[in-house]
Structures are given as structure tokens and as C-alpha cells.
Amino acid sequence: xxxxxxxxYELVIKNCMILTMDEKNRTFxxxxxxxxxxxxxxxxxxxxxxxxxIDGSGKVAIPGLINCHTHSPMTLFRGIAEDLPLKKWLExxxxxxxxxxxxxxxxxxxxxxxxxxxxxxxxxxxxxYFFMDEVARAVEKIGLRASLSWGLxxxxxxxxxxxxxxxxxxxxxxxxxxxxGRIVTKLGPHAEYSCSLEFLKRVRTEAxxxxxxxxxxxAESKYYVSEYIKRLGIHPVLSLAKINFLSHDxxxxxxxxxxxxxxxxxxxxxxxxxxxxxxxMKVALGIPRIVDMLKAGIIxxxxxxxxxxxxxxxxxxxxxxxxxxxxxHYGDPTVLPARKVLRMATIDxxxxxxxxxxIGSLEVGKRADIVLVNLKGPHLTPLHDIYATLVxxxxxxxxxxxxxxxxIILHQGEILTxxxxxxIEKAIRASRELLExxx
Amino acid sequence: xxxxxxxxYELVIKNCMILTMDEKNRTFxxxxxxxxxxxxxxxxxxxxxxxxxIDGSGKVAIPGLINCHTHSPMTLFRGIAEDLPLKKWLExxxxxxxxxxxxxxxxxxxxxxxxxxxxxxxxxxxxxYFFMDEVARAVEKIGLRASLSWGLxxxxxxxxxxxxxxxxxxxxxxxxxxxxGRIVTKLGPHAEYSCSLEFLKRVRTEAxxxxxxxxxxxAESKYYVSEYIKRLGIHPVLSLAKINFLSHDxxxxxxxxxxxxxxxxxxxxxxxxxxxxxxxMKVALGIPRIVDMLKAGIIxxxxxxxxxxxxxxxxxxxxxxxxxxxxxHYGDPTVLPARKVLRMATIDxxxxxxxxxxIGSLEVGKRADIVLVNLKGPHLTPLHDIYATLVxxxxxxxxxxxxxxxxIILHQGEILTxxxxxxIEKAIRASRELLExxx
Numbered sequence: 001x002x003x004x005x006x007x008x009y010e011l012v013i014k015n016c017m018i019l020t021m022d023e024k025n026r027t028f029x030x031x032x033x034x035x036x037x038x039x040x041x042x043x044x045x046x047x048x049x050x051x052x053x054i055d056g057s058g059k060v061a062i063p064g065l066i067n068c069h070t071h072s073p074m075t076l077f078r079g080i081a082e083d084l085p086l087k088k089w090l091e092x093x094x095x096x097x098x099x100x101x102x103x104x105x106x107x108x109x110x111x112x113x114x115x116x117x118x119x120x121x122x123x124x125x126x127x128x129y130f131f132m133d134e135v136a137r138a139v140e141k142i143g144l145r146a147s148l149s150w151g152l153x154x155x156x157x158x159x160x161x162x163x164x165x166x167x168x169x170x171x172x173x174x175x176x177x178x179x180x181g182r183i184v185t186k187l188g189p190h191a192e193y194s195c196s197l198e199f200l201k202r203v204r205t206e207a208x209x210x211x212x213x214x215x216x217x218x219a220e221s222k223y224y225v226s227e228y229i230k231r232l233g234i235h236p237v238l239s240l241a242k243i244n245f246l247s248h249d250x251x252x253x254x255x256x257x258x259x260x261x262x263x264x265x266x267x268x269x270x271x272x273x274x275x276x277x278x279x280x281m282k283v284a285l286g287i288p289r290i291v292d293m294l295k296a297g298i299i300x301x302x303x304x305x306x307x308x309x310x311x312x313x314x315x316x317x318x319x320x321x322x323x324x325x326x327x328x329h330y331g332d333p334t335v336l337p338a339r340k341v342l343r344m345a346t347i348d349x350x351x352x353x354x355x356x357x358x359i360g361s362l363e364v365g366k367r368a369d370i371v372l373v374n375l376k377g378p379h380l381t382p383l384h385d386i387y388a389t390l391v392x393x394x395x396x397x398x399x400x401x402x403x404x405x406x407x408i409i410l411h412q413g414e415i416l417t418x419x420x421x422x423x424i425e426k427a428i429r430a431s432r433e434l435l436e437x438x439x
Numbered sequence: 440x441x442x443x444x445x446x447x448y449e450l451v452i453k454n455c456m457i458l459t460m461d462e463k464n465r466t467f468x469x470x471x472x473x474x475x476x477x478x479x480x481x482x483x484x485x486x487x488x489x490x491x492x493i494d495g496s497g498k499v500a501i502p503g504l505i506n507c508h509t510h511s512p513m514t515l516f517r518g519i520a521e522d523l524p525l526k527k528w529l530e531x532x533x534x535x536x537x538x539x540x541x542x543x544x545x546x547x548x549x550x551x552x553x554x555x556x557x558x559x560x561x562x563x564x565x566x567x568y569f570f571m572d573e574v575a576r577a578v579e580k581i582g583l584r585a586s587l588s589w590g591l592x593x594x595x596x597x598x599x600x601x602x603x604x605x606x607x608x609x610x611x612x613x614x615x616x617x618x619x620g621r622i623v624t625k626l627g628p629h630a631e632y633s634c635s636l637e638f639l640k641r642v643r644t645e646a647x648x649x650x651x652x653x654x655x656x657x658a659e660s661k662y663y664v665s666e667y668i669k670r671l672g673i674h675p676v677l678s679l680a681k682i683n684f685l686s687h688d689x690x691x692x693x694x695x696x697x698x699x700x701x702x703x704x705x706x707x708x709x710x711x712x713x714x715x716x717x718x719x720m721k722v723a724l725g726i727p728r729i730v731d732m733l734k735a736g737i738i739x740x741x742x743x744x745x746x747x748x749x750x751x752x753x754x755x756x757x758x759x760x761x762x763x764x765x766x767x768h769y770g771d772p773t774v775l776p777a778r779k780v781l782r783m784a785t786i787d788x789x790x791x792x793x794x795x796x797x798i799g800s801l802e803v804g805k806r807a808d809i810v811l812v813n814l815k816g817p818h819l820t821p822l823h824d825i826y827a828t829l830v831x832x833x834x835x836x837x838x839x840x841x842x843x844x845x846x847i848i849l850h851q852g853e854i855l856t857x858x859x860x861x862x863i864e865k866a867i868r869a870s871r872e873l874l875e876x877x878x
Contacts, residue, residue: 078832079823083762083776115817281763282831284772311831312818317756323522324720324760325767333723337522378554379751379835381863382870384518392721392750393517396818397836424820431821 009034009041009050011406016056016372018043019386021063021346021361025339027386033061035368038406043362054408058376059400060386062342063361064123064145064369065315066349069215069253069274069303071129071151072138073101073109075116076431077308086221086283094308097434098130105430106131110138112427113313115420118142120314120396123369123404126251126274126303126353128188128215132171140179143409143417145369147353148175149188149215154199161199169206176212182405184212184355186251191217192236193224197243204245213249213354219262220254221285237262246271251352253303255293256286263289267296272352275344277321278312279305287329290322291336301349302341314396319345323391338387368406373398448473448480448489450845455495455811457482458825460502460785460800464778466825472500474807477845482801493847497815498839499825501781502800503562503584503808504754505788508654508692508713508742510568510590511577512540512548514555515870516747525660525722533747536873537569544869545570549577551866552752554859557581558852559753559835562808562843565690565713565742565792567627567654571610579618582848582856584808586792587614588627588654593638600638608645615651621844623651623794625690630656631675632663636682643684652688652793658701659693660724676701685710690791692742694732695725702728706735711791714783716760717751718744726768729761730775740788741780753835758784762830777826807845812837 011034018031020043034042034050042048081093106129117125124145127135132150139146150168154161172185187210189195189203195216207214219225219236228236237258240246248270255266255273266273275290290300302322304313312318322344323336350360359369373394380389380398402410409417450473457470459482473481473489481487520532545568556564563584566574571589578585589607593600611624626646628634634642634655646653658664658675667675676697679685687709694705694712705712714729729739741761743752751757761783762775789799798808812833819828819837841849848856 076821078821079827082824082827082831083773085772089772112817112820119817278763281767282772284766284770286770287767311827314818314834317834321763324717327723328720328726328764331723331725333524333528333721334522376863378551378558378859378863378866379753381551382515382517382867384870384874385521388518388521388750392521395753395756395834395836397834420817424815424817427817428821431823435823 007048009036009048011035011052011054012048012050013054013056013061013370013372017060017386018362019060019062019342020363021343022363031061033362033370035406038368040362040364040366040368043364054372054401056372059372059374060390061362062371062373062390063346063359064371064402064404065121065345066301066353066360067117067122067125067303067313067315068251068301068349068352069276069305070113070125070127070313071306072113072125072127072135073106073129074306074308075112076105076109076427076434078311080308080435086285100434101130103131103134105434107134107138108423108426108430110135111142111418111423113307114138114142114144115415115418115423116313117144118402118410118415119399120316121371121373121399121402122313122315123371123402124353124355124359126215133175136175136178136183139183141418143404143407145182145359145404147184147186147215147355149186152187152189152195152203154189154195156196158198161196161202165199165202165206169210172210172212176210180405186213186215189214189216192219192240193228197239200240200245201243204243207249213251215251216253218252218255219257222257225257235262237265241265241269249354253305254280254288256280256288258289263293263296263298266293267298271298273298273300274303274352275300275322276303276305277325278318279309281321281325283309287325290326291330299348299351300344301352302345315345316390316394316396319391338385338391341391342387368403370403371399372401374400446487448475448487450474450491450493451487451489452493452495452500452809452811456499456825457801458499458501458781459802460782461802470500472801472809474845477807479801479803479805479807482803493811493840495811498811498813499829500801501810501812501829502785502798503810503841503843504560504784505740505792505799506556506561506564506742506752506754507690507740507788507791508715508744509552509564509566509752510745511552511564511566511574512545512568513745513747514551515544515548515866515873517750519747519874525724539873540569542570542573544873546573546577547862547865547869549574550581550857550862552746553577553581553583554854554857554862555752556583557841557849557854558838559755560810560812560838560841561752561754562810562841563792563794563798565654572614575614575617575622578622580857582843582846584621584798584843586623586625586654586794588625591626591628591634591642593628593634595635597637600635600641604638604641604645608649611649611651615649619844625652625654628653628655631658631679632667636678639679639684640682643682646688652690654690655692657691657694658696661696664696674698674701676704680704680708688793692744693719693727695719695727702732702735702737705732706737710737712737712739713742713791714739714761715742715744716764717757718748720760720764722748726764729765730769738787738790739783740791741784754784755829755833755835758830777824777830780830781826807842809842810838811840813839
């Protein structure tokens with residue numbers, strides 16, 4: 001680490017506490033991070049200098065948080081039709097609205113989501129929705145990093161499936177290294193119940209061909225799982241294993257209604273899980289057995305799910321929820337301790353996305369995706385345990401500065417890459433347009 | 440309402456959305472609030488003027504939030520010994536530290552808590568701890584409102600009980616109208632398991648004599664409830680009813696381990712419940728049946744519990760948690776909708792504390808305890824449902840301005856009544872002192 005010691009860098013963050021989240025969870029009480037060409041080239045407690053310097057005193061540097069499952073453009077639907085049963089919410093509100101969606105709605109909705117993510121310390125997110133080229137443009141514009149997949153709704157209609165798959169593949173090919181490589185793509189079959197096994201086989205083949213991963217919903221609703229079992233006589237997880245769909249590059253969101261056999265199956269194939277505690281609670285579909293999954297060796301990351309079923313994209317709040325929901329579920333306050341939870345939103349999340357060699361920890365050679373959190377507030381005082389402070393007491397509002405690829409996106413609470421006011425106005429207008437059409 | 444119309448007031452908040460949280464949940468899209476002598480004397484959409492004016496455009500005015508159960512000085516212990524089982528946490532850490540507590544620790548710990556509460560929109564809190572005269576001083580200093588009780592630990596020792604009761608009664612008498620009436624007092628027997636029935640009878644008699652209420656923990660831990668039943672052959676709730684302890688002026692925190700009979704007993708006596716969802720999850724002691732309690736007609740308020748078992752005093756976050764935990768517990772996304780939750784943190788909470796004629800809603804004749812929340816952030820955009828926005832998307836960090844008794848304590852994010860930096864420094868020192876002694 002820093003073997004070829006220099007003492008001058010393009011950019012230096014100085015005088016801050018550092019949580020590296022590397023394999024050894026190394027920390028520095030008062031450290032320095034040197035950045036060149038978007039890459040971390042020094043990290044340690046030696047005083048190094050930079051052409052540009054960011055003063056980190058009173059702050060802690062952590063790897064940018066990674067949101068493992070969301071639908072960013074759904075910011076437009078936040079607060080519409082609240083506190084409803086899932087079916088009513090989807091059928092009476094969300095689906096009719098989504099039918100009217102046009103590309104510019106998605107662009108402004110995604111950019112609004114990006115603003116919120118930057119402000120709350122998320123530097124990378126795993127997104128599945130429609131018009132994903134617009135999401136890619138929003139991500140490029142604001143300077144974030146993302147893993148994007150076009151949501152493929154086959155609905156057991158082979159002809160429809162063919163069109164959907166073509167759309168998903170075209171998108172994935174075109175955008176797989178977009179925005180200086182900050183964007184990676186995946187294929188996004190919607191869920192086990194909305195896609196046939198035949199379709200999923202085709203998706204798997206295409207993903208192998210493109211060398212990319214898959215991002216889908218799985219076992220979120222008890223109703224759909226039991227309908228599936230009635231129909232096919234087998235649990236969806238086992239069924240996916242049987243068709244050789246499961247692999248280390250598959251990310252499954254939720255996995256609430258699974259048993260021991262399904263957990264060992266996911267483990268055996270190295271499948272990654274995205275855990276969305278707030279949405280699981282809000283939509284009241286059940287609690288996933290994350291502690292058992294972790295014990296079995298599954299890599300689990302944390303996600304907010306779409307902003308319409310949360311209604312926040314703040315990963316700090318989601319980390320707290322991730323810990324609390326497992327503690328109450330297992331009746332054990334010791335499960336999912338704060339440091340592990342922070343790993344699940346950083347390095348483990350990077351593993352979920354297959355990006356652990358690039359991001360997820362602050363180490364020499366990784367991309368400089370760095371978040372500085374202000375520690376001065378009364379609500380973060382006294383500071384006894386930095387992990388507990390970040391996970392249980394902090395919120396996204398404490399984020400001061402955000403860098404992605406070494407580029408400063410948020411500095412001392414100011415967004416530098418887009419006109420925040422304009423984005424908010426345009427998103428409000430997009431949302432109004434959609435609602436007017438429906439009502 | 441505003442029958443004797445004036446058009447000039449001491450203080451006017453103008454141009455803001457207003458949620459009154461009155462009986463009819465009246466709202467104003469663009470309203471005005473006139474204040475004189477600490478009292479709301481006008482509320483409506485007429486343009487009125489004030490000697491002093493606060494511009495509320497882009498903001499929503501809500502009644503100050505009321506935290507129904509906390510132990511404010513425990514800010515000093517926030518982040519010490521995290522993710523531990525309750526017994527180990529109490530016996531190895533909290534109790535040894537509490538033995539060393541001196542009045543000045545409590546003062547700075549409470550003032551630190553008050554800072555956090557002001558910043559997150561709480562204007563009144565129901566507190567139980569030791570050295571409560573110091574908490575009263577802190578509340579007076581910063582300008583908040585509070586309901587304070589000295590925690591009485593009899594521990595089944597009549598002699599100790601006598602001393603404790605004397606302390607509690609002396610405190611309650613001396614401070615019952617302290618700080619221009621912003622402080623009210625209660626008696627605070629710690630819990631059903633730490634106090635004998637004989638002692639609780641004496642507490643009840645003294646509370647009647649003083650004309651004040653009682654604030655205690657009840658049925659928080661399954662272990663203690665089952666031990667209690669083994670020892671006395673009866674559930675603590677029924678046992679308290681039998682000795683005529685229960686009444687409309689009793690606030691019981693938690694009530695996790697109670698059945699239908701206990702719920703009807705609490706209902707019959709008009710007992711008030713303080714629901715602390717985050718602490719219930721973090722300490723993993725169980726989930727109270729709040730939906731059933733509400734159906735039975737029990738008045739329930741929301742609390743954060745002590746900052747050492749949360750670790751936040753942010754009532755916005757607590758409101759969201761209050762809704763989510765019931766939704767997942769009942770498997771029903773429609774229970775505890777956002778507007779009801781906001782009532783549980785305002786007018787219902789005021790009823791819990793017996794202060795509903797003074798605070799809890801924005802109405803002519805009530806004390807001017809008002810919070811202005813900034814609605815401009817990307818995370819609060821678009822604004823479709825103000826209640827959902829406040830409960831599910833906002834956090835305490837969105838609070839812009841706070842008034843208590845018509846006096847501005849926080850204005851555009853600046854604390855006006857104490858030196859925030861000094862409080863933080865002193866609290867850090869107090870916490871260090873305590874830890875050094877123990878380690």
C-alpha cells in the first residue's frame with residue numbers, strides 16, 4: 001500500500017477519520033487520501049499534499065454507499081396512494097401511471113433520485129425500470145455510478161417476451177461501459193411470477209453471451225410464491241436452479257418467502273441477495289431471514305427499493321432499518337452489528353454488483369468514490385463508536401462531500417454538477433403531467 | 440376561531456402550508472398564524488401582519504412534536520456498548536456508569552438531548568431519569584417544554600423506597616410549574632418488576648394528593664412479565680388494576696407483552712400508552728399490539744426511548760418507524776396511515792401527557808409550539824401527500840424553525856437560546872469523565 005510513496009497528488013482529502021472497510025476493517029484516526037485520475041493512490045496517516053485539497057477535519061471518510069435495489073424514476077410517484085394494499089396500489093395507481101410514462105418523465109424522475117442519492121451519500125445504485133437509456137443519461141449527467149437493467153415484463157406471452165428481451169439486450173450492450181465506465185448493465189427479468197421459465201432461460205443465455213449479470217425480484221410475496229408452487233409444484237428458487245439460471249452473477253431482491261433448502265441452493269450457486277428492509281415493512285410482505293443467509297455464506301447487500309414504496313433513498317436510514325428489522329425478527333439484539341451493516345452497504349454491496357475490484361472500500365487502486373460525513377451535530381455526540389454513530393444515529397443529511405471517480409459532486413452540501421433547482425422543477429412538472437393524464 | 444379579528448399581532452408566521460391537527464384535521468394551503476403572549480391568537484388564510492414576521496413560504500407549519508417517553512441525559516451513553524443483549528448492556532455498562540453520575544453530567548447530557556430535539560422538531564418530551572432538577576434547568580435554559588419525573592427504583596426494599604418516594608415527591612412539587620409553566624411533573628416509579636405493589640400504592644396516593652400523573656415502564660420484557668406472573672400469579676396490568684393504580688393520568692411505556700384482557704383493562708381505566716418502536720426493535724424485546732390498542736380506544740403516543748437504545752431522538756424517524764413496525768407486524772400496509780401517525784406524535788401525544796388543552800394542535804387559544812419544516816429538498820419532491828411526505832420521507836434535518844410558547848428557539852437552522860458549540864463540548868467532557876472513572 002503506497003509502496004511508491006509520493007507526497008504530491010492531484011487531489012488530497014486531509015485530516016479526516018477514515019473507515020476503509022477493507023478486509024481488515026482498517027481505520028485511521030486522522031488520515032489522508034490521495035487521488036489521481038479518479039483512483040485512490042494513497043491512503044494513510046502520512047501528511048501528503050495535493051494540488052486540490054479538501055479539509056476533512058471533524059468528518060469521517062467512508063466508501064460511497066451502494067444501493068443494491070431500486071427503481072429510481074419512481075420518485076415521481078412518491079406519496080401517491082399511500083398506505084394501500086399492494087394489489088390496489090399497483091393496479092389502481094402505479095400501473096396506469098406507468099403506461100403513460102414517456103422518456104422525459106423517466107429522465108427527470110431519475111435525476112431527482114440521483115440528487116437525493118448524492119445528498120445522502122450514495123455513489124452507486126442498482127436500478128431496474130423502463131426507458132433505462134434515460135436513467136443512464138441522468139447518471140452520466142450528475143456523475144454517479146450505476147448498474148442498470150431494463151425491467152423485462154414477459155407476462156407469459158412469448159411474443160411480448162421476444163420484444164422485451166431485445167430491448168433489454170440492446171440497452172445492455174449499448175450502455176455497458178457508458179459514462180467513462182461508471183455505468184455497467186445487467187439484464188432485468190422482472191420476477192419469477194411475471195416471467196416464464198422459457199423466457200428466463202433465454203435471458204440466462206443472453207446474459208452469458210454478453211458477459212453480464214442478472215437483476216430480478218424473487219420470492220417477495222407469499223401469495224405469488226404459493227401460486228407458483230401450485231402451478232409448477234416446486235419453489236421458484238429450486239426451479240431456477242433446475243434450469244441452470246442461478247449463478248454468482250445473479251442478484252435477487254427480497255427473498256422473503258424461502259426455506260432452508262432454498263437458502264442452501266442460493267448459497268451453492270453464489271447468488272447475491274438485495275435486502276430492502278423499509279419496503280418489506282411498508283408493503284408488509286414479510287421479513288427475509290438475512291441472518292440465516294449470512295450464516296450460510298450468502299453475500300447480502302442493502303437496498304431502498306423504489307422511492308414510491310419507502311419513500312426515501314437515504315441509505316443511512318436503510319442501514320439502521322437493516323439492523324433493527326433483523327434484531328426484532330430474531331429476538332436478538334446482537335445480530336447484524338453496526339460494522340457488518342456498514343459493510344453490507346459498501347464492500348458487500350460491491351460484491352453483490354460484481355464491482356468489488358473497483359469500488360466498495362477505500363484502498364489504493366480502487367476508484368475514488370468517497371463520502372465525507374460531518375460528525376459535529378449534537379445528534380452524533382459523543383462519539384464512542386463510529387460504526388454505531390453512522391448506522392444508528394446519522395442520516396443522509398449529515399453527508400457533507402461526495403466524490404465519484406475522484407470528481408467532486410457534492411461539496412459542503414452544494415451540488416456541483418447539475419442545477420438542483422431546475423431538476424426539482426422539471427421533476428415536479430413531469431409528475432404533474434403524469435397525474436393529470438390519469439385523473 | 441379568530442372571532443375578534445385583529446390584523447396586527449406580536450408575531451406572525453406567514454405564507455406557509457398549515458396542518459392544524461385539530462379535531463377536523465383542518466389544513467391551509469397558504470396560511471397565517473398570529474401569536475401574542477406565547478399563545479396562538481389567529482390561524483387562517485387571511486393576510487395578517489405582525490411586529491415580527493417569519494416567512495413560511497416553501498414550508499409547512501405543524502404542531503411541535505411530542506416525545507412521549509425518553510431518558511434525555513442518556514445521550515452521554517450513546518454508542519457505548521452497542522449490539523449487546525439487554526442484561527449485559529445494563530449490568531456491565533449502563534448501571535456502573537449511572538452509579539457515577541453526578542448532577543453536572545445530567546445537566547449537560549440533558550441539554551445535549553434538548554439541542555437534538557429542537558433541531559429535529561420536538562417541542563415537548565416526557566422524561567424519566569435521575570437528578571431531574573438538572574433536566575429541569577436544561578429545559579428552562581433552552582426554552583423547551585417537558586413533563587419530568589424522577590425515576591424511582593424501590594427494588595423491593597421498603598427503606599430505599601421511602602427515600603426514593605420522598606425524592607420524587609419533592610422534585611414533583613418543586614418543579615410542577617417551573618419555567619413559566621413549561622414544565623409539568625409526574626411521579627416515575629421505574630417499572631412493575633423493580634417496584635413492589637406496596638410501593639406503587641404509595642406512589643398512587645402521593646400522585647392523587649399532588650394532582651399529578653404517573654409515568655412508568657410496563658410489560659417491556661417477556662422475561663420480567665413471566666417472572667412476575669410466577670411470583671404473584673397474575674399479569675402486572677391486572678395486578679395494577681386490582682390495587683387501583685390505573686387511571687387516565689397513568690402513562691405506561693412499551694406494553695409489549697400483554698393480551699386481550701390487559702388491553703381491555705388499560706382501555707377501561709383510560710391508561711395512556713407510549714409506543715417506542717425503534718428501541719423495541721433495537722433491544723429486540725418484542726412488538727406491541729398498537730393497532731389492537733387503538734381499536735380498543737387506548738390513546739397512544741410515540742416516543743424514542745433513551746438515546747442509548749435508539750440512538751436518535753428524531754421524532755420524524757420515529758414516526759416512520761411507528762407506522763412500519765405495525766404494518767409488518769399485522770401484515771397489513773393499510774394500518775397506521777401517515778396522518779394518524781402524525782396525530783400520535785402531536786395531539787394524541789398531548790393527550791397522553793394530559794396537556795391536550797395547551798398543546799398538540801395549532802388552534803386559537805393554544806400555546807404557540809410550532810415547527811416549520813422546509814419542503815424544498817429533492818427527497819421531499821414531488822409533494823403529493825403532505826402527511827406521507829412528513830412521515831415517510833422527511834427527517835428532523837428538514838426542520839427549519841421551532842417556536843415554543845411563541846418564542847423562537849431555532850430559526851433557519853440556527854439555535855438562538857444556547858451556545859450549541861459549548862453544550863457539545865461540555866457534554867463530550869461529561870461523557871469522558873464518566874467513562875474514565877469506569878475503565
